[in-house]
Amino acid sequence: MASKLIDVREYTVRAHKRQIHTRVFNFVCKECNEATKRETFGPRPLYCETCRPPQVPKKSQPTAHKAKPRPMSYKSDTDLN
Numbered sequence: 001m002a003s004k005l006i007d008v009r010e011y012t013v014r015a016h017k018r019q020i021h022t023r024v025f026n027f028v029c030k031e032c033n034e035a036t037k038r039e040t041f042g043p044r045p046l047y048c049e050t051c052r053p054p055q056v057p058k059k060s061q062p063t064a065h066k067a068k069p070r071p072m073s074y075k076s077d078t079d080l081n
């Protein structure tokens with residue numbers, strides 16, 4: 001079988017929607033060491049639903065309290081007369 005090396009260009013995938021499916025993992029929870037199973041979309045979970053409830057709120061993003069720029073009126077000390 002003939003073979004050769006070709007250059008594969010780097011490319012980016014356009015944003016798109018993809019349907020993904022959950023999988024049920026059987027695993028041992030890292031926290032309570034109980035054999036459990038859990039359905040997740042992503043990788044193998046580490047903790048059972050008791051130790052890490054599914055509806056954990058996402059990281060609360062600390063909203064930086066930035067001072068909004070405000071229009072300021074400057075008074076000049078010098079009179080331009």
Ligand SMILES: [Zn+2]
Pocket residue numbers: 029030031032033034047048049050051052
């Ligand atoms: Zn657990």
